[in-house]
Amino acid sequence: MTVTAHDKTHDGELYELFQVSAKAVLFNVVKDKVLLLLHDDGDHSIPGGHIEPGESLQEALLRELNEELGFSYHGSLWLVKADKYQTQQTKASKIDLYYVGELDENAPISIKNNGDGLVGWEWVAVDSILDGSYKCEPWIPELLKEALR
Numbered sequence: 001m002t003v004t005a006h007d008k009t010h011d012g013e014l015y016e017l018f019q020v021s022a023k024a025v026l027f028n029v030v031k032d033k034v035l036l037l038l039h040d041d042g043d044h045s046i047p048g049g050h051i052e053p054g055e056s057l058q059e060a061l062l063r064e065l066n067e068e069l070g071f072s073y074h075g076s077l078w079l080v081k082a083d084k085y086q087t088q089q090t091k092a093s094k095i096d097l098y099y100v101g102e103l104d105e106n107a108p109i110s111i112k113n114n115g116d117g118l119v120g121w122e123w124v125a126v127d128s129i130l131d132g133s134y135k136c137e138p139w140i141p142e143l144l145k146e147a148l149r
Helices: 057-069 126-130 139-147
Strands: 004-008 014-027 033-039 048-050 078-086 093-102 118-125
Touching: 014 057, 014 139, 033 126, 048 057, 078 139, 093 139, 118 126, 126 139
Parallel strands: 014 093
Antiparallel strands: 004 014, 014 033, 014 048, 033 118, 078 093
């Protein structure tokens, strides 16, 4: 279950107002590489996911990092950006909160195949994402620019 806000239409039907997610841009210690998750459809993402009822933002993010990376993250996380948008499929409004943290490149990352489409991870040079030589979703370079400020 995810944290959502609902309202009723004039005929009493519930509809979703928004859904909240917390995600982390994890740089290596010298901030020249970023951790990207790889999906079975070829897409890339960063670790994170939906906030469950009763969780704080930080609890949700730490749980998601544990679920997706296979270990407990104990570093600091700083909020750097919030995005509100509407999905094309469901027309639901979403709020994504982006945090920045550091992670040792030798951290014991272990992607678990739990049906969410994650198939791997890689450390990618930030410069190659920013200059376009590494092909990824267009929101990733924009997010990195914000995170590096």
